Amino acid sequence: IFQKMKILVGVKRVVDYAVRVRVANNTIDLSNIKMSLNPFCEIAVEQAVRMKESKMASEVIAVNIGPAKGGTETLRTALAMGCDRGIHITTEQRTDFLEVQPRTVSQIFKSLVDEEEPSLVLLGKQGIDSDCGQVGPMLAGLLNWPQVTFAASLEQGDDGDSTLKLDRETDSGTEQLQVQLPSVVTCDLRLNEPRYATLPNIMKAKKKKVDVRDISTFGDAGVDLEPHLQVLEITEPPSRQAGIVVQDVDELVSKLKDEAKVI
Amino acid sequence: QRTNISIMHPLVRDLYKRVIWVGKDYPQGLDYVRDKWKKALRNPHNCPSCYNQHNGSVVPIVVDDDASYKIPTDCERELRKAVGKGRHMVREMEGIIQLKKYRTMNKRYGKKKR
Numbered sequence: 001i002f003q004k005m006k007i008l009v010g011v012k013r014v015v016d017y018a019v020r021v022r023v024a025n026n027t028i029d030l031s032n033i034k035m036s037l038n039p040f041c042e043i044a045v046e047q048a049v050r051m052k053e054s055k056m057a058s059e060v061i062a063v064n065i066g067p068a069k070g071g072t073e074t075l076r077t078a079l080a081m082g083c084d085r086g087i088h089i090t091t092e093q094r095t096d097f098l099e100v101q102p103r104t105v106s107q108i109f110k111s112l113v114d115e116e117e118p119s120l121v122l123l124g125k126q127g128i129d130s131d132c133g134q135v136g137p138m139l140a141g142l143l144n145w146p147q148v149t150f151a152a153s154l155e156q157g158d159d160g161d162s163t164l165k166l167d168r169e170t171d172s173g174t175e176q177l178q179v180q181l182p183s184v185v186t187c188d189l190r191l192n193e194p195r196y197a198t199l200p201n202i203m204k205a206k207k208k209k210v211d212v213r214d215i216s217t218f219g220d221a222g223v224d225l226e227p228h229l230q231v232l233e234i235t236e237p238p239s240r241q242a243g244i245v246v247q248d249v250d251e252l253v254s255k256l257k258d259e260a261k262v263i
Numbered sequence: 264q265r266t267n268i269s270i271m272h273p274l275v276r277d278l279y280k281r282v283i284w285v286g287k288d289y290p291q292g293l294d295y296v297r298d299k300w301k302k303a304l305r306n307p308h309n310c311p312s313c314y315n316q317h318n319g320s321v322v323p324i325v326v327d328d329d330a331s332y333k334i335p336t337d338c339e340r341e342l343r344k345a346v347g348k349g350r351h352m353v354r355e356m357e358g359i360i361q362l363k364k365y366r367t368m369n370k371r372y373g374k375k376k377r
Contacts, residue, residue, distance in 0.1 A: 017364060017368065169374070171374070189365075193365065194361075196361055198357070199280060199284040
């Protein structure tokens with residue numbers, strides 16, 4: 001089953017990790033801001049490409065939901081890293097939780113899985129803009145497939161070709177799991193170090209096939225495109241207060257007792 | 264009169280495009296990368312035989328007008344070596360970008376010590 005294994009990878013276009021976002025009018029202003037591939041999605045793409053290079057998979061398909069221009073750039077980065085082809089679902093809605101929400105994304109991915117029939121869906125653990133981490137589990141629920149979230153290592157399983165052995169990293173420790181394919185896996189930071197998409201690879205990726213569809217085609221087929229969660233308020237975190245210099249230990253103790261109330 | 268430094272070698276142009284692509288993600292910013300690289304690319308010490316030593320100063324080699332593109336073989340060899348060093352530098356820059364990204368992501372999303 002591994003020889004013909006198809007992998008579907010989710011690729012999200014987010015605000016670049018190094019950008020300092022500014023909150024204005026109860027929303028985040030996205031105009032003229034640097035956007036890039038979600039780092040967790042990069043890790044998922046890298047894992048899929050490595051599986052293809054080690055002959056565990058035969059085809060890697062990258063999927064992006066995003067605007068007409070920006071989405072193709074993101075897909076091209078994924079294709080430059082080594083994916084075979086891309087599916088670009090165009091939408092002018094915001095993809096950072098405010099308009100296109102995880103429920104919609106999972107439903108779209110479900111219809112793509114029904115169409116492409118991959119054995120494995122690799123997603124990033126969470127998007128660094130929305131920090132939801134919901135699409136992986138929701139998609140597994142919709143498909144009725146087993147899921148492994150926060151995967152920190154991935155290998156072929158012991159029980160034959162159609163199993164995977166994974167390490168799952170949680171706050172309380174690491175679990176070792178074996179999962180039967182088909183399955184949904186979300187990738188954590190320690191899974192691998194993604195390669196950089198160099199300019200020559202980007203140029204080569206321009207020749208790879210990208211299937212462009214409008215999100216309304218999914219809407220017509222029954223996917224719920226409307227957001228059901230409304231964001232009431234967005235505020236910046238409180239700015240750090242300046243520190244105080246104390247004269248001696250007595251002053252420090254009295255300040256801790258009276259002002260900070262920690263003693 | 265055309266000189267060999269008034270025409271940009273295609274390999275050098277390709278190198279500069281790679282630099283700009285990597286520079287957009289570089290931590291210190293594209294402007295910093297552009298300044299440093301333009302200075303380095305214009306430095307005659309990187310390719311000494313492309314210039315004639317003429318009374319102690321460097322003078323570029325004059326190229327025939329009817330030749331579409333022609334430079335002496337020593338210069339070509341040195342230029343390719345310099346482009347090779349430049350490409351190695353670009354790979355180092357990619358490494359710095361990846362390292363910074365990993366460290367930041369690890370700080371934000373890494374395992375919190377209890």
